[in-house]
Amino acid sequence: MDFNIIRIARTVINVKDLDRSKDFYVKALGMIETETKDNCVYLRGLEEHTHHSLVLKKSETLGVHALGYKVEKEEDLDRLAELFQSKGLKTKWLKEGTQHALGRALHVHDISGMPLEFFCKIEKAERLLQRYDLYSGARIQRIDHVNCAVPDVEKAYNFFINELGFACSEYTTIENGSIWAAWLHRKQTVHDQAFMNGDGPRLHHFAYWLPDPLALIHCCDVLASLGYSQNIERGPARHGLSNAFFLYLRDPDGYRIELYNGDYLTSDNDFEPIRWDLNDPRRQTLWGAKAPDSWFNETSPFLDIETNEQIQSMSPILAQRKPELVI
Amino acid sequence: MDFNIIRIARTVINVKDLDRSKDFYVKALGMIETETKDNCVYLRGLEEHTHHSLVLKKSETLGVHALGYKVEKEEDLDRLAELFQSKGLKTKWLKEGTQHALGRALHVHDISGMPLEFFCKIEKAERLLQRYDLYSGARIQRIDHVNCAVPDVEKAYNFFINELGFACSEYTTIENGSIWAAWLHRKQTVHDQAFMNGDGPRLHHFAYWLPDPLALIHCCDVLASLGYSQNIERGPARHGLSNAFFLYLRDPDGYRIELYNGDYLTSDNDFEPIRWDLNDPRRQTLWGAKAPDSWFNETSPFLDIETNEQIQSMSPILAQRKPELVI
Amino acid sequence: MDFNIIRIARTVINVKDLDRSKDFYVKALGMIETETKDNCVYLRGLEEHTHHSLVLKKSETLGVHALGYKVEKEEDLDRLAELFQSKGLKTKWLKEGTQHALGRALHVHDISGMPLEFFCKIEKAERLLQRYDLYSGARIQRIDHVNCAVPDVEKAYNFFINELGFACSEYTTIENGSIWAAWLHRKQTVHDQAFMNGDGPRLHHFAYWLPDPLALIHCCDVLASLGYSQNIERGPARHGLSNAFFLYLRDPDGYRIELYNGDYLTSDNDFEPIRWDLNDPRRQTLWGAKAPDSWFNETSPFLDIETNEQIQSMSPILAQRKPELVI
Amino acid sequence: MDFNIIRIARTVINVKDLDRSKDFYVKALGMIETETKDNCVYLRGLEEHTHHSLVLKKSETLGVHALGYKVEKEEDLDRLAELFQSKGLKTKWLKEGTQHALGRALHVHDISGMPLEFFCKIEKAERLLQRYDLYSGARIQRIDHVNCAVPDVEKAYNFFINELGFACSEYTTIENGSIWAAWLHRKQTVHDQAFMNGDGPRLHHFAYWLPDPLALIHCCDVLASLGYSQNIERGPARHGLSNAFFLYLRDPDGYRIELYNGDYLTSDNDFEPIRWDLNDPRRQTLWGAKAPDSWFNETSPFLDIETNEQIQSMSPILAQRKPELVI
CATH class of the missing domain: 3.10.180.10 (2,3-Dihydroxybiphenyl 1,2-Dioxygenase, domain 1)
Known part of the structure; x- marks a missing residue:
């Protein structure tokens, strides 16, 4: 491989009531609110040096946007686009500035039809690891x-x-x-x-x-x-x-x-x-x-990277079942 | 009241297999074995300064012997005997030496028919609270x-x-x-x-x-x-x-x-x-x-203080039921 | 003894700056402020069902007021007064209402000249043991x-x-x-x-x-x-x-x-x-x-129960010394 | 770089009394003894899937052998040897089998004269992460x-x-x-x-x-x-x-x-x-x-990779001092 995916970096979810969700994630779980802007709440953990790892997006339709992976270099995005295109998979570029706090991003549907996002740049935020006075939940x-x-x-x-x-x-x-x-x-x-x-x-x-x-x-x-x-x-x-x-x-x-x-x-x-x-x-x-x-x-x-509509799911090829816990 | 019950102090239970039970309480839970003697295993916790708080007694019949309460003074036992007798409840004295490591004990059936034991004296054992090297389970x-x-x-x-x-x-x-x-x-x-x-x-x-x-x-x-x-x-x-x-x-x-x-x-x-x-x-x-x-x-x-037979249980006067957890 | 002292129940200390002290005890240590009134801050722990266990009292002179012990019954206070008087020790009664949130109190100097307080009644406060959302510090x-x-x-x-x-x-x-x-x-x-x-x-x-x-x-x-x-x-x-x-x-x-x-x-x-x-x-x-x-x-x-002046201390009869930690 | 150093993987230290050291590391700290062989005790942590991460080696002379780093591939060792040789630094090959449980190893002195070891292969050992019954210390x-x-x-x-x-x-x-x-x-x-x-x-x-x-x-x-x-x-x-x-x-x-x-x-x-x-x-x-x-x-x-003698140390170029902790 000639690219380097570093790690899972963010999820973006549609929520019906921003205040209700913010109460849950901030007051009960102790996440840090980086900012609220344009009907989106940006949240991060105490250790994170990046702007957010969770976006709550106000919407009447529930669903999960492309799962965001951080890569090492901008060029990695181009290599990844080539890979997905070579497999006949859907890709879509979002220019820097399209998504708040994020650089250029590549959105794709993977082999399972699952929406993924790749990006290299994300704004920094103050890392609060040693602000123990802010720890809660x-x-x-x-x-x-x-x-x-x-x-x-x-x-x-x-x-x-x-x-x-x-x-x-x-x-x-x-x-x-x-x-x-x-x-x-x-x-x-x-x-x-x-x-x-x-x-x-x-x-x-x-x-x-x-x-x-x-x-x-x-x-x-x-x-x-x-x-x-x-x-x-x-x-x-x-x-x-x-x-x-x-x-x-x-x-x-x-x-x-x-x-x-x-x-x-x-x-x-x-x-x-x-x-x-x-x-x-x-x-x-x-x-x-x-x-x-x-x-x-x-x-x-999940939501389609182009239509933002809920992606239809398919039945599993193995029998779907709860494991038999025979002790 | 002219007596002073200090605290619950021991339970004595019949078990079918001493080694199997000892493995559970000592190896898995980390209790301390004070001694094993005459088909009984005597166990205590790390903080306890008394000989035992749990006795495993080998028997083919399962059941729980009188629940043991420690009192402040020997005279308290006499006062308690008077109380139970005045209520027409069954009492039985066990002289010092009858039960291993215990002084004189009073066995009774209480108002619910439940067997209780009262004693003042119990042998001391080394308190292991600061023997952290022995902590397990x-x-x-x-x-x-x-x-x-x-x-x-x-x-x-x-x-x-x-x-x-x-x-x-x-x-x-x-x-x-x-x-x-x-x-x-x-x-x-x-x-x-x-x-x-x-x-x-x-x-x-x-x-x-x-x-x-x-x-x-x-x-x-x-x-x-x-x-x-x-x-x-x-x-x-x-x-x-x-x-x-x-x-x-x-x-x-x-x-x-x-x-x-x-x-x-x-x-x-x-x-x-x-x-x-x-x-x-x-x-x-x-x-x-x-x-x-x-x-x-x-x-x-429970076991009867005289016959050692299982005590027959009676139905509850309130409906017996699992609480309805209506959220 | 014909009285029953239950437990240490409060300390009252003079502090120079109420806000500075409150910040320390509430924001850093996580104590609960019951109320602030008449230049006093009343603080309690999360488990306490009583109005306070620490009083910060604004004063230019530092010092510790009589250490407060809770007793079982009002009559216990009278018995304690008799005891201290019989020993020729200083006693002083404070009528209910003299001290905020407290009933009748007996102040004494004990055998070491140390000021003690005994009281039976203290106002109740909401016990916050299961308000885990308020836990901090x-x-x-x-x-x-x-x-x-x-x-x-x-x-x-x-x-x-x-x-x-x-x-x-x-x-x-x-x-x-x-x-x-x-x-x-x-x-x-x-x-x-x-x-x-x-x-x-x-x-x-x-x-x-x-x-x-x-x-x-x-x-x-x-x-x-x-x-x-x-x-x-x-x-x-x-x-x-x-x-x-x-x-x-x-x-x-x-x-x-x-x-x-x-x-x-x-x-x-x-x-x-x-x-x-x-x-x-x-x-x-x-x-x-x-x-x-x-x-x-x-x-x-400590402060004298009558004059509120700092009590003069005396030298110890045993050599005062830091223990020799010979390992 | 055309090699991949994965992580620090082991230290080897000379000790005067194997039993004394083993007691400390195993009984007090809770390390796992993989084996004892040829005057060496091989120890690992509960999570480790490799044979050891600490070797206690019986010797009259104290000192620390080359610090062991694990690399991804055997070829990485050759690339590393070239690097160190190109800098004029001492290198030494140890064939597989020379060191117990280890594959081929490259020993070097780095730019500070510090002895380092690189290896790719190390024997596996049972990983005890979920053998909680063995957790101690x-x-x-x-x-x-x-x-x-x-x-x-x-x-x-x-x-x-x-x-x-x-x-x-x-x-x-x-x-x-x-x-x-x-x-x-x-x-x-x-x-x-x-x-x-x-x-x-x-x-x-x-x-x-x-x-x-x-x-x-x-x-x-x-x-x-x-x-x-x-x-x-x-x-x-x-x-x-x-x-x-x-x-x-x-x-x-x-x-x-x-x-x-x-x-x-x-x-x-x-x-x-x-x-x-x-x-x-x-x-x-x-x-x-x-x-x-x-x-x-x-x-x-440290010990020299060739002579096993203690390496002479040099004075630091910055003033050696305990930090002034001016608060």
Whole structure:
């Protein structure tokens, strides 16, 4: 590959009520508001030196815009455009200034029809890592990863590994050896991008890194105090897969956000990806508790990079099912 | 009252396989084995200066022996015997030496038919609070409380408050104002003894205090590592009632043990007991998650102080039900 | 004894600048302001159901008013007045309404000349234990204890044990067996009142209980963020004595406050007080680090209950010295 | 650059008493012993999938062998050899099998005369990240970085940045703008390699990553319990520089090891290195406490890659001094 994708860098989601969503992300979860402008709220974590990693965009139609990846050099964008065009995939250029705080951006639909964005430049913002007086809620540090349902995980896996240069840290197979889910990374954590078998392409969740496990527990308490206890969907518990201590929340529009702490360094090219059986009860939750049905069945639609309409999803090629946790 | 009950001090449970139970309490939970003698394993927490707070007794019949309370003076035992006899309740003396490591003990059946034990003397053991090199598992510090299902909570409540000198920290009522559950204490924590409406008298659980919330999370991880993930019944989460961060486990014989951290000081006689509605979803779990059916339906039988047979339980006078968590 | 002292309940300190002190206690440490009235700021911890446990009183003269103990019944105050009068010690009654939010109070000078206050009634305030959205800084929960320098620790010890009904949890002796310091309690924690050998009577520090060790670490970070790093005098570390994880701060007027977590339950009358050698390096700091000279040499004056003038201190009868930490 | 150095991967230190050192690293700190063979003990952290990251080598002469860096491909070693030879620096090949569990290795002396090792292959070992039952002491996860004193930090800095492809996360300057210390990384953490001004080349410390801050506090307690409290040299506290929560220990031979948690992701090539003034008191310890003299003055000698003799150190070109912490 002659380009370098650095990491997942932002998600942009349509929300129905900006104030309601801002209350959730800022007052309950502790994200930092960089600015609010033109019906968009720009949010970042305490560690982030970039303008934002989450954009709340006022809209009557819910949906997730192209998932934003940061690349090393401007030229990387041109190389990526060539790649996607050579595969017959849709691409679209957004000139610097088109999107607030962002440089030139390339929007594409990937092999699964999922909208992706690549950019090199993003405005800087004051990094608040040592402004401990501003820490509140979950003390959200930085964007960690996105997880998407796609109908053909192996196809998505092959595209990201072979064409985009991702590495695999862990994956799940079913009885016949087919890949049911995969955890792929560019930065040296367990993942930037995960895929799981399902109706798609759709967003399952986006995730933020926390500084320690007690920040996650405190966030549960704060959510309860502020009347958000019904927004807690799953956890706290530990994933067998990734080893993370996790909490899944549903935001006021139903988008799923994961709070996440405790995975591991994936710097080594000779690290052997860890394989899990779909039905291993420790895979999902090391401690054995089952995920609720909503966690398996409910996801959010993506928006087309040209029409901004919700992308139609296709049925998965593997049977969509909740794992049988035979203990 | 002319006696002083200090605190809940021990539980004695029949177990089918001493080694299997010892593995669970010592290797997974981190309790300290004081000694094993005559088909009994004597266990204590790291903070305890007394010989034991849990006795595992080898037996083919499961069941819970009289719940042990420590009193201030030997004379307190005589006063207590007079009280129980004056109420027409069964009493039985066990001379010093009858029970290993214990002084003279008074066994009784209380107003609910529940077996209780009172004693003043118990052998000392080395207190290991600052032997941090011995900390493992949940780092269990000390016995905290017992929780029992009884058919008539108000009757039990009145007896413990008016006759035994307990104070109430929190309680739960149903629509007509009847007490459905109550948390009662002698030592200055939220409870030594809780009662909940149900078939009884039966033991719902006994509980141990942990030094901090991360000890509880680590214990979940250790349980999973050792193959005990199916023993985790509920949690981790925070109780609205008591404010404790909790985890409920089932031991190898099905006894329920709670790991517990984070309640509050109850020293003040003018502290007003906190009332909760049975159907307040924050009561059971501040974070909103429901308890599994087993937590409501499964309890352990007590053993008669004379026959050692399982005590027959009676149906509750209030409808036995899982709270409706209408959010 | 025919009275029941429940616990240390408040300290009242003169401060030069109310706003400056309020910023420190509320913004940095996370105490709750109940109200500000008549040149006094009334503060409480998140767990406290009483109106305040700390009063900041605007004054040009620094000093500590009578240390406030809560008793069980109004009659206890009369019994205490008789006791102090029978010993020829100064007493003074303050009628209900004289002190804001407080009932009738008895002020005395004790056997060391130290001013004490006893009261039964104090106004209630909303208990914020489960208002986790209001937690900040050190998440201060409740007042824990006071520590005072007195010239004759054994005299103070005997008075508190024999006349006031305190129990001793731990104590420090020098080579000849004399008591150099003692930790005494009424409530079931390691102490309400500690004494150490030194010029006195003077206040060494007052202390607040935190919910867990990470709240203490976070408070260090917040203090640094707000420019208070020079207010950190000692710690974080663990005391051998009491087992507490601690941090000592100096407030803007130089008063010393301890943040404290991790001691143990002292409910049992047969618990044997723990004896430490003054020169045991683990006594002061289990981890071996020495306390700075200021911690040994600097204390705050008490104010006379009648004149409000600073009480003159006397030299200690045992050599005043920093322990020799011979390892 | 046509090679890819992945990360710092191991240190090899001579120790006088293998059992004494093993007790310290395994029993107190919680490292895992992979094997003991030919007078060497091979240790790894719980997260590591490689055979070891620390070798204790029995010897009468203390000293630190070449610091081991892992590279991506075998060919990288050849490119690195060419680089060092082109600069006239000493190189030495060790064939696969020469060093236990390691593939072919290149040993060199760098621009500061410091011995470095590069290798691609190292035997695998079972990764114990989810064997929580084996966690003890500090729960050491993985090697994080090494910190070395060199006489000319700018020279070392330029060599590592320009010739070896490291990036700088943070650095310290003195009044005239000269670099006094620098934190350099290949993997996406704050550093693999730090340099500070001083007599050198000498090793200041090597460091291990912990899973959370409480593991560090617990380690202090365990060290105290096992009689190692005098081995605690500095901390626990938080570095302003790197943001890490840290503890410095001296092992039984005097080598300094840092336990470390809480820095941040350094994936972005446009992250601007953070500059600190040498005299900023928050730089060393965010909370303001000074480091002891020993921390500034005591370091360990390196061993020559050919003679195994201690390398003579040279005086620093900037005045060697403890920072003036003028607050």
